Amino acid sequence: MSTHTGMAAKRKAPESSAEAATKKRRSPTRVNPALYLFPLPAVAVIAFFLVMPTLQAFQYAVTDWNGFSAAFNYVGVDNFIRAFTKDSLFTNALTNNLKFVLLVVIAQTAFSLLLGLLLTKNSRGSILLRALFFFPTILSSVSVAFIWKFIYDPNFGLANSALGAVGLGGLQGPYLGDNNQALYWVAVTQVWFHAGQMMVVYIAGLQSIPRELYEAAEMDGANKWQQFKSITWPFVAPATSIVVAYTTVQSFKAFDLILGIAGNPPKSSLDILSTRIYSTFANSEFGYAAAQSIIFMAMIALVTWLQRRLLRLTPKGE
Amino acid sequence: MNQISRRQAMAVLGALGLGATAAACAGPGGSTAPGGATGPVAPATGDITGKVSFAHWRGEDKAVFDELIKRFVAKNSGVEVVQDISTSNDYNAQGLQKVRGAAIGDAFATFRGAQFKNFGEAGIYTELKNSKAVGNYQKGLLTAGQSGDSQLGLPYQVVFPMPMANTELFDKAGAELAPKDWDAFLAMCEKLASSGVTPISWPGGDVGNGGQLFNCMIANNAPVDDMCAQIEQGKLKCTDDWFIRMLNQYKDLAPFLQSNATGTAVEPAQNLFSQGKAAMLATGSYHLAAVRNLGAKFPIELVFPNTSTDGNAKYEGVYNATFILGVNSASKHQAAAAAWIDFLSEPENAGYYANQTAQHVSVKDVDYTNADLKRLSPWLDKKTALAARFQFLNLDVRNAVEASATAVISGTSPEQAAEAAQKIVDERL
Numbered sequence: 001m002s003t004h005t006g007m008a009a010k011r012k013a014p015e016s017s018a019e020a021a022t023k024k025r026r027s028p029t030r031v032n033p034a035l036y037l038f039p040l041p042a043v044a045v046i047a048f049f050l051v052m053p054t055l056q057a058f059q060y061a062v063t064d065w066n067g068f069s070a071a072f073n074y075v076g077v078d079n080f081i082r083a084f085t086k087d088s089l090f091t092n093a094l095t096n097n098l099k100f101v102l103l104v105v106i107a108q109t110a111f112s113l114l115l116g117l118l119l120t121k122n123s124r125g126s127i128l129l130r131a132l133f134f135f136p137t138i139l140s141s142v143s144v145a146f147i148w149k150f151i152y153d154p155n156f157g158l159a160n161s162a163l164g165a166v167g168l169g170g171l172q173g174p175y176l177g178d179n180n181q182a183l184y185w186v187a188v189t190q191v192w193f194h195a196g197q198m199m200v201v202y203i204a205g206l207q208s209i210p211r212e213l214y215e216a217a218e219m220d221g222a223n224k225w226q227q228f229k230s231i232t233w234p235f236v237a238p239a240t241s242i243v244v245a246y247t248t249v250q251s252f253k254a255f256d257l258i259l260g261i262a263g264n265p266p267k268s269s270l271d272i273l274s275t276r277i278y279s280t281f282a283n284s285e286f287g288y289a290a291a292q293s294i295i296f297m298a299m300i301a302l303v304t305w306l307q308r309r310l311l312r313l314t315p316k317g318e
Numbered sequence: 319m320n321q322i323s324r325r326q327a328m329a330v331l332g333a334l335g336l337g338a339t340a341a342a343c344a345g346p347g348g349s350t351a352p353g354g355a356t357g358p359v360a361p362a363t364g365d366i367t368g369k370v371s372f373a374h375w376r377g378e379d380k381a382v383f384d385e386l387i388k389r390f391v392a393k394n395s396g397v398e399v400v401q402d403i404s405t406s407n408d409y410n411a412q413g414l415q416k417v418r419g420a421a422i423g424d425a426f427a428t429f430r431g432a433q434f435k436n437f438g439e440a441g442i443y444t445e446l447k448n449s450k451a452v453g454n455y456q457k458g459l460l461t462a463g464q465s466g467d468s469q470l471g472l473p474y475q476v477v478f479p480m481p482m483a484n485t486e487l488f489d490k491a492g493a494e495l496a497p498k499d500w501d502a503f504l505a506m507c508e509k510l511a512s513s514g515v516t517p518i519s520w521p522g523g524d525v526g527n528g529g530q531l532f533n534c535m536i537a538n539n540a541p542v543d544d545m546c547a548q549i550e551q552g553k554l555k556c557t558d559d560w561f562i563r564m565l566n567q568y569k570d571l572a573p574f575l576q577s578n579a580t581g582t583a584v585e586p587a588q589n590l591f592s593q594g595k596a597a598m599l600a601t602g603s604y605h606l607a608a609v610r611n612l613g614a615k616f617p618i619e620l621v622f623p624n625t626s627t628d629g630n631a632k633y634e635g636v637y638n639a640t641f642i643l644g645v646n647s648a649s650k651h652q653a654a655a656a657a658w659i660d661f662l663s664e665p666e667n668a669g670y671y672a673n674q675t676a677q678h679v680s681v682k683d684v685d686y687t688n689a690d691l692k693r694l695s696p697w698l699d700k701k702t703a704l705a706a707r708f709q710f711l712n713l714d715v716r717n718a719v720e721a722s723a724t725a726v727i728s729g730t731s732p733e734q735a736a737e738a739a740q741k742i743v744d745e746r747l
Contacts, residue, residue, distance in 0.1 A: 263526070
C-alpha cells in the first residue's frame with residue numbers, strides 16, 4: 001500500500017527525456033473512447049430533430065416547393081423579398097406581432113411586478129392570492145383560449161353580461177369583433193395567462209432583499225417610493241431582464257392562444273407571424289412558409305439580443 | 319480498448335453532423351409522393367383483408383361510422399376498419415401530410431376545392447371510374463370528384479350552405495319563406511325584426527362558417543358561374559360593379575344580424591337560433607344535427623337570400639357536394655379500402671348514414687326517413703348553384719375575398735373593402 005508521501009514523491013520524480021518526448025507526442029487529453037459514446041444519443045437527437053429540420057428549412061426557403069410535389073425550383077432569395085415587398089398579409093402579421101409583443105411586455109412586466117410587490121409577504125392571505133394568480137399558468141393554452149373566447153362573446157359572453165347586470169350596458173362591446181380592438185383583448189388574455197408565472201420570478205427576487213436595508217432606509221426617513229427606487233428596483237432588475245426576455249419570446253409565439261381564441265384562420269387583425277406561417281403551410285406554399293419561419297427566427301434572435309444589450313439590468317455594485 | 323483523441327472524437331461527431339446536413343439537403347419532395355405524382359393508379363383488386371384506416375374530420379359521425387364498420391366487418395370477416403379522425407381545421411391544414419405516406423387513410427375523405435386538388439396532384443387518389451361504387455351515385459353530383467377524365471373521389475354528402483329557418487317564427491311574423499328578389503328578402507327580414515326576433519344569426523367571428531353566406535350572396539350576382547376561379551386568376555375583380563353590388567347587399571343585411579355579429583363564434587350563433595331568439599342561422603344544412611342537439615324542436619326549412627333585383631334569378635339556392643371519398647394509392651390494403659368505399663356507397667348504408675347524421679347524400683335511391691331530411695329533400699331537385707367559395711384554390715385569396723364582406727358588416731365602405739381584398743388577390747396572381 002502506498003502512502004500519500006510516497007505518491008507525492010512519485011509525482012515529483014524527474015521524467016526522463018524519452019518519457020517527456022512520448023508524453024509530448026501523446027495528447028494529454030486522451031481518454032477512453034467509450035466515454036465519447038455517452039453524448040452520442042444527445043448528438044443524434046439534436047442532429048435529427050434540430051440541426052436537420054433547421055437546415056432543411058433553409059433549403060426549402062430558397063425553393064418554390066409546394067410541400068408534396070417532386071417538382072420544385074430554386075428561387076434564391078425571392079421568397080424573402082416577397083415577404084417584405086409583395087405580401088401585405090405577412091407585413092400585416094409582422095406589424096400585429098410587434099404591437100402585440102410591445103403591449104404584452106409592458107403590461108405583463110408591470111402587472112407581475114405589482115403582484116410581486118403586493119404578495120411578497122408570507123401571510124396566509126398572500127399565499128392564497130399567489131395560488132390564485134398562479135392558477136391560470138397551469139391551464140392549457142387551448143382551454144384558456146376557449147374560456148376567453150366565450151367571455152368575449154358579444155351575445156352570451158360573461159363580459160357583456162356582467163356589464164349589463166351592473167347597469168353599464170353602454171360599455172358593452174364587440175371585443176374580438178372589432179378589428180381595432182381585437183388585438184388588445186387577446187393581449188389582456190395573454191397577460192392574465194402568464195402574469196402569475198412572472199409574479200413568482202419577482203417574488204423570488206423580492207424575497208432575497210435583506211430586510212435591514214429597508215429598516216435603515218426608514219430610519220433615514222426614506223419614503224416608499226424612495227425605498228422602491230433605491231433598494232427594491234436595483235434588486236429586482238435582473239428578474240425584470242428575465243421577465244422581459246421570456247415574455248417577448250412567449251408573445252412572439254402566442255400561436256395556440258390566437259388560434260384558439262380567433263379560430264383558424266384568424267382574421268387579419270389577429271394574424272401574427274406564427275399563425276401566418278401556419279396559414280402559408282396550409283396553403284401548400286412550403287418554400288415560402290419556410291422563408292417566413294427563418295425571418296421569424298431571425299427576428300426573435302434579434303429582439304432578444306437587442307434586449308440583452310439594452311436591458312443590462314444588474315444590481316448596483318455588481 | 320484503443321484510445322482515441324479528442325480530435326478524432328470531434329471528427330466522428332463532425333461526420334455525424336455532415337451526415338445530417340447531407341440528409342437535410344436531399345431535394346424537397348424527393349423521397350415522397352407515394353404512388354408518384356404522375357396520376358391516379360387503377361383500383362386494386364385482391365383480398366378484402368387487413369386493417370383499413372378511414373381518415374376524415376367528422377368526429378360527430380363517429381358512432382354512425384362505428385355501426386357501419388360493424389356491418390362491413392360482419393360481411394368481410396378478414397378485415398378491420400379504424401377511424402382516424404382529425405378536427406376539420408387540422409385535416410384541412412395537415413390532411414395531405416398525414417395521408418400521403420398511408421400511415422393513416424387507406425380510405426379517406428377530402429374537402430371540395432383546394433384540398434381535393436392538392437390530393438389529386440400528389441397522386442394519392444386511385445382511379446374510381448370503373449369501381450362498383452360509382453354507379454350508385456347521382457351522375458350530376460359526381461363532378462366535384464372528377465379531375466379531367468378521372469373519377470378520383472366520390473362526393474358523399476350533399477349540403478345546402480344556405481340559412482336555416484325556424485318556420486314557427488316565420489309563421490308568427492307572417493314572413494315569406496321563399497323571397498323572389500332582394501327587396502322581398504329584406505322585407506321578410508323587416509317583418510321578422512318587427513315581430514321581436516333577430517332575423518339572422520350569423521357567425522361572423524368564425525371565418526369558415528361565416529363564409530358560407532358568401533355562396534348565396536354571390537350566386538346570382540356574378541356574371542359567370544366560375545366567378546371565384548376567375549377572381550383568383552385575375553379575370554374578374556373584387557372592384558367590379560357586380561362585386562360592389564354584392565357588398566352593398568351585405569351592407570343591407572347588417573341591421574338584421576344579431577348585435578356585434580362579427581365577433582360571434584359559431585356555437586353562440588347556433589344557440590341564438592336553437593333558443594328561438596333568431597329566425598335564421600346563416601350557415602347551412604350541415605348544422606341540422608348540431609341545432610337539434612342544442613334543443614331546437616321547431617320545424618326547420620332553408621331560405622335562399624335571393625340577391626336578384628328583377629325577380630329573374632338564375633338560381634333558387636346553393637348546394638355543395640363534399641366529403642369526397644377516395645382510396646389511397648399508397649395503401650397496402652387497397653382492395654379492402656375500396657370495398658369499404660363501395661360499402662358506404664350502397665343505398666342502404668348511405669341511407670343509414672344520412673338519416674343518422676341529418677346529412678343528405680349524393681347516392682341514388684336513398685330513402686330519407688329523418689324528418690328534417692324529408693322536409694328539405696325537395697331542395698335536391700331545385701335549380702341550385704354549386705357553392706362558389708370552394709372554387710378558390712388559394713386559401714389566402716378566399717379568406718381575403720370573404721373578409722371583404724365581414725368588413726362591410728362591421729362598417730367599412732364596400733369600395734374600400736373591395737379594394738383591400740383586390741390588393742391581396744393581385745399580390746397572389
